[in-house]
Amino acid sequence: GENVEQHPSTLSVQEGDSAVIKCTYSDSASNYFPWYKQELGKGSQLIIDIRSNVGEKKDQRIAVTLNKTAKHFSLHITETQPEDSAVYFCAASGNYGQNFVFGPGTRLSVLP
Amino acid sequence: GAVVSQHPSRVICKSGTSVKIECRSLDFQATTMFWYRQFPKKSLMLMATSNEGSKATYEQGVEKDKFLINHASLTLSTLTVTSAHPEDSSFYICSAILEANQPQHFGDGTRLSIL
Numbered sequence: 001g002e003n004v005e006q007h008p009s010t011l012s013v014q015e016g017d018s019a020v021i022k023c024t025y026s027d028s029a030s031n032y033f034p035w036y037k038q039e040l041g042k043g044s045q046l047i048i049d050i051r052s053n054v055g056e057k058k059d060q061r062i063a064v065t066l067n068k069t070a071k072h073f074s075l076h077i078t079e080t081q082p083e084d085s086a087v088y089f090c091a092a093s094g095n096y097g098q099n100f101v102f103g104p105g106t107r108l109s110v111l112p
Numbered sequence: 113g114a115v116v117s118q119h120p121s122r123v124i125c126k127s128g129t130s131v132k133i134e135c136r137s138l139d140f141q142a143t144t145m146f147w148y149r150q151f152p153k154k155s156l157m158l159m160a161t162s163n164e165g166s167k168a169t170y171e172q173g174v175e176k177d178k179f180l181i182n183h184a185s186l187t188l189s190t191l192t193v194t195s196a197h198p199e200d201s202s203f204y205i206c207s208a209i210l211e212a213n214q215p216q217h218f219g220d221g222t223r224l225s226i227l
Contacts, residue, residue, distance in 0.1 A: 032215075034216070036218070044156070044205065044207075044218045045218065046216070046217065046218075089156065100158065100216070101158075102155045102156050104155045105153075105155050107153075
């Protein structure tokens with residue numbers, strides 16, 4: 001089955017700096033890769049996603065890149081703000097939501 | 113955007129009590145709902161996949177008699193933790209999808225504490 005690894009487990013950056021979180025996956029059949037943000041005590045909110053037919057996707061300060069050959073994808077947050085502090089989870093799945101597997105999460109702290 | 117409501121947000125009860133958690137898709141009909149469990153500082157672990165009108169599919173190691181899932185309509189799925197014990201204390205999160213190949217939308221989670 002699919003195995004998703006995520007690094008780093010914790011990340012601290014100064015406000016205004018960029019943050020990068022990387023994930024790798026094992027199942028070459030996976031072709032949908034969402035990123036979720038989980039604030040303390042809350043459920044996870046989808047912040048951006050990418051499908052395997054695209055190499056990069058951007059949404060304002062957030063971008064995701066995908067390298068299908070190497071089986072890794074990354075979340076990039078630029079101009080970080082304190083409200084970006086949260087736990088971020090990557091995930092990988094096939095076309096129909098099967099084998100939907102989360103990474104272990106990265107706790108991001110943006111220091112003012 | 114798609115909204116998933118989960119209720120209650122917090123439950124504290126005595127050992128032996130059964131607890132029901134509701135997951136509703138508010139502005140769309142969810143073909144499939146998922147139930148996750150999250151331990152402190154850990155990732156979400158899928159417990160079961162629930163399709164409207166059919167039996168839930170449980171992940172390996174999840175007791176189906178312990179965690180009863182009912183998906184009676186396209187907008188409501190319930191998870192009942194039967195005869196809960198302290199080891200069942202956890203954060204439970206549901207999610208829903210409109211149709212295949214669509215992103216999951218998550219509820220805000222339910223923190224269950226069994227005394």
